[in-house]
Amino acid sequence: MLMLSHPITQLLQLWQQQRLITALDRHFALELANIETINNDPSITEAQSQLFLLICALLSQQLSNQHSCLVIDQIDLANPMAEDSYRHAEINCSIKLNHQQLIDQICLFDAVGQPGDNTPMIFEHGRLYLNKYHFFETQVAAKLTQLAHQPIENELTHTNLPQLIECLFAAEDSDNKQFNWQKIATATALAKALAVITGGPGTGKTTTVTKLLLLLLTQSALTIRLVAPTGKAAARLSESIKASKQRLLQELTQVSDPALAKILIDSLKQIPEEASTLHRLLGVIPNSHQFRHYQHNPLRLDLLVVDEASMVDLPMMYKLLSALPSHGRLILLGDQDQLASVEAGAVLADICVGLKQSSQANTSQWSMRYSAEQAKLIGQLTQQDVSQFIDPLPKMGDSLCMLMHSHRFKGDAGIGLLASAVNQSNVSAIRQVWLQKHAELNWFEHQHNALGDNSGKQALLTLSVQAYGEYLSLVQENQQRINQQTMLDQADVQDSVITLPHSEQTIIDSFNHYRVLCAMRAGEFGVEGMNIAITDSLKQTKLINPHHEFYLGRPIIIQSNDYNLGLFNGDIGLILQDSTKPSRLMAHFVMADGSLLKVLPARLPSHDTCYAMTVHKSQGSEFDKVSFVLPHKPSPAQWQLLSKELLYTAITRAKNHFYCLGTNMIFEKASKQATSRASGLAWRLWG
Ligand SMILES: Nc1ncnc2c1ncn2[C@@H]1O[C@H](COP(=O)(O)OP(=O)(O)OP(=O)(O)O)[C@@H](O)[C@H]1O
16 A cells, blocks of 8 residues: 555655656656546546556656666665655655555556557566567567577688687786686687677777687678767777777787788788767668668678677667677677666666676676586687686676776776775775875865865866866967967958967867866756866966857867767867868867867857766766866765766776865765666576
């Protein structure tokens, strides 16, 4: 039975006012009740109709919070009134039904069906779904399972594969580890239509996939496409593949057997370097959720590599898998510990979950799971004995490879240690790392000085002025050159050709050295407040002159997709002089293929200033220096957004220096909150 202090319709209104649910959640529940004539059905009691509205609102709220479903035995987690801080004597909503009774009641509603039914909601295995999300989840699970077990069309033919593998890995420093996981990952993926290569930053995912593609190309000609979820991530993938090919080419020139070296170098050259976004690959149809490529118009490729797969949400993964041709191979690369996708689901984490050791469910202890057959193949190809990982029920295990050794954060590097301590929610390790005073880590405490200023925030602003000052001084030097030329010419410079001291690319690279990342959007310590504060500080130091909206040097982040312009949510641009017409300011964007897109500011879709951006939007990017801003006194709703995945993602965006403004208490408490996305995908894949 439900214990409600108010009729459910009033409660929904109250929750909406308190922002515990959205208007969409409330209207979804009311509309569905209307359509299903819940209120006029004489066979439905008042209590049942109240329950229907509550369940519908909670399911919609779960979807708004990026869950794929409502897990009935965790319904208290979804009930806004279950949170202590929201308990009021006068407002109460408690569900006194046990879970089985609740399930029995839910299944009585005509709007709730079983898998395969054409009902608005589907109930399966303790989970309530919107029909559409149930469809996405079952389809993604089915396609991934099929790919994991599908025999590949072109069998591995070359008998010299073990030699080729040996050549590729010969130049590596032996770090005295029992296993060379990159080598194992390469062999694991060779014979599989699905390969998932995961690992933290700098663990060698790109290096490994380059070697894997090279080996596959020694076996047969393949049409390979490289993609990532955002333009920035695609551009980075492209750069990483180029760098990795370059390094490998140098190593291959040392191979003593000229015949083998030739096979490898020829294949290396065939690896594509250009990456595109997922949207571009699938073919956007303006004003439609459909893509040009889908099940009945599949992609023309043999092998697809998807980087930053943790950012791919459930609906997008469905669309991608549907568009794969029947013979197509798929390689997913990503970091399973990063923040999950902005939209519903946590597909990569769900794929990897079967490798988590059950006794260590809350820590990041992973173990491979291979079939005897796969372990034998790995042994033959790599001379590495992985028999200790043989599992009689490997499920997806034969397709998974996890890289565990970071080559970016060597040994005792502070950023790597901090990221690892946060990832393991190990508070004493976190404290120890901060106490060790690593040169690449700096802490700014939220603290009010005698003048009432937050001294930590002031320190961070000073640092930001210095860091962005390097970029803005390049912009100013270009402007000075334009001004000088104008004076010399005593003429309109509009059409005169001026060679500017710094190219657009140099300026964009300089801007990308540093970024302020915020946990929140709103508030003084959110993106909004920090952008205002940084803009004010830069203005005071005369580095910018923000007298109008599109001032010289303003960085902007796009907030919605504009398919005509080719700009997408999250794209970052800079307002700079147009090198071909220096008197004009244009927004400059680097596209996924490395080209420069210039857009008249007045034509930009909705956008914001971007000295500070959310950690979510920073996924797929890296910066030399990162300043991470935690809120000072988080509200209960803000606490829900703080998690170890958020900290981990923020820390690992930094290549050389990580600064944090916060309090120890907030940092440590956040590191203990793990995000969990309600989904049935892991159950479908791993049982
Ligand atoms: N086995 C190795 N031995 C030595 N250095 C390596 C090895 N593997 C990778 N590296 C180096 O580590 C750096 C990161 O490698 P790579 O780009 O392949 O990692 P990644 O996991 O793709 O990184 P990211 O998380 O940034 O995408 C590169 O400079 C690369 O040369």
